Amino acid sequence: MTPELAALAATALIHALLVILSQQRLTRDVGAEGNASPRDNMPELSQDTQRLRRALGNHVENIGLFISAVVIVQFTGQNTWFTATCAWVFVAARLIYVPAYLYGWAPWRSLIFTVGFLATFAMIAAAFF
Numbered sequence: 001m002t003p004e005l006a007a008l009a010a011t012a013l014i015h016a017l018l019v020i021l022s023q024q025r026l027t028r029d030v031g032a033e034g035n036a037s038p039r040d041n042m043p044e045l046s047q048d049t050q051r052l053r054r055a056l057g058n059h060v061e062n063i064g065l066f067i068s069a070v071v072i073v074q075f076t077g078q079n080t081w082f083t084a085t086c087a088w089v090f091v092a093a094r095l096i097y098v099p100a101y102l103y104g105w106a107p108w109r110s111l112i113f114t115v116g117f118l119a120t121f122a123m124i125a126a127a128f129f
Helices: 003-036 045-075 081-102 106-128
Strands: none
Touching: 003 045, 003 081, 045 081, 045 106, 081 106
16 A cells, blocks of 8 residues: 555554544434434534534545545556655644644644645646656
């Protein structure tokens, strides 16, 4: 397995962890029945639950771009130490992003997001060279 694919697998694990954490907090706020419901009339959620749900949404928005970067690098055969480093920088940024969002580390959360975002685009750009 290439380092980029390993980073993609690690990103999937981060995603699964974020889903589990978000669902645990939601269950804590609304109970198992509320979590299993269609969620049409949800009560006010705790700040932690709201933040974890937004962090998950952000992760969902960004994982597709990272998947694209890994696929492009793999299919073009442009795997290098640089693309591997970028892939793992993305993973590290996403891993740090979760507590940064949960605990409200401003403006660091935005900076952490930007590092991961730029690493993804650097991978795509590297596939052209």
